[in-house]
Amino acid sequence: MLSKLFTLVLLLTNACASNDLNTKAQEIESKFLKAKLTRLSDIDSSIKVNLVNSNTDNNFFKMNFYGNLNECYLQKKIIYKLKKAQAFLKKSNPNLSLLLMDCARPRSVSWQMYNKLKGTPFEKYVANPATGSMHNYGSAVDITLINANGSHLDMGMNPFYKNRFELLYAVTKNKLFPSLSKEQSKNRLLLKSVMEKAGFKSIKLEWWHFNGFLKKTIRKKYKIIE
Numbered sequence: 001m002l003s004k005l006f007t008l009v010l011l012l013t014n015a016c017a018s019n020d021l022n023t024k025a026q027e028i029e030s031k032f033l034k035a036k037l038t039r040l041s042d043i044d045s046s047i048k049v050n051l052v053n054s055n056t057d058n059n060f061f062k063m064n065f066y067g068n069l070n071e072c073y074l075q076k077k078i079i080y081k082l083k084k085a086q087a088f089l090k091k092s093n094p095n096l097s098l099l100l101m102d103c104a105r106p107r108s109v110s111w112q113m114y115n116k117l118k119g120t121p122f123e124k125y126v127a128n129p130a131t132g133s134m135h136n137y138g139s140a141v142d143i144t145l146i147n148a149n150g151s152h153l154d155m156g157m158n159p160f161y162k163n164r165f166e167l168l169y170a171v172t173k174n175k176l177f178p179s180l181s182k183e184q185s186k187n188r189l190l191l192k193s194v195m196e197k198a199g200f201k202s203i204k205l206e207w208w209h210f211n212g213f214l215k216k217t218i219r220k221k222y223k224i225i226e
């Protein structure tokens with residue numbers, strides 16, 4: 001009897017947790033829809049998505065910011081650029097695919113991230129959301145390459161799946177990518193080349209981050225999603 005009761009309590013607890021995750025995902029998604037963002041899978045379903053901010057175990061913050069959302073939302077023009085990048089990639093490497101790890105991110109989530117790191121040694125590595133990150137405009141992506149089995153290509157370091165101390169170490173030493181093997185360099189260059197060919201702008205310190213346009217163009221063209 002007791003064990004039955006225990007199972008029931010466990011089931012109810014799990015049901016509540018999954019309801020919370022649903023609610024959180026719906027809240028985020030409704031912000032994106034209100035901002036008239038486009039869903040990647042509606043334009044190109046061949047591109048893979050695994051949002052790190054929906055995954056407590058794997059993300060840098062060890063927090064789930066998006067509930068169980070696993071759709072990539074972006075400005076329509078940026079989605080079309082991704083479609084182009086995937087086509088360029090498939091042309092030279094039919095077995096590979098782009099994998100989106102973060103797309104549009106509401107500024108409210110950026111604030112949560114910022115506040116979480118405030119007062120820690122990591123504080124200076126997170127941009128102040130007051131000015132707005134390009135993710136807040138639905139105009140930036142965090143992205144990598146995967147093979148036909150769904151495994152990440154070796155990029156030397158995936159900051160989202162490593163613990164934060166490694167990232168801190170790497171950044172403080174100002175050698176974010178201290179010693180890349182030939183294979184790792186080749187993989188990063190492949191990602192960079194298909195993304196840039198499709199019109200994305202890369203940034204120096206983060207191999208995984210690309211802006212859909214120049215920053216000033218984005219700020220002029222689009223509004224921040226709060």
Ligand SMILES: [Zn+2]
Nearest residue numbers: 140141142209
């Ligand atoms: Zn980013």
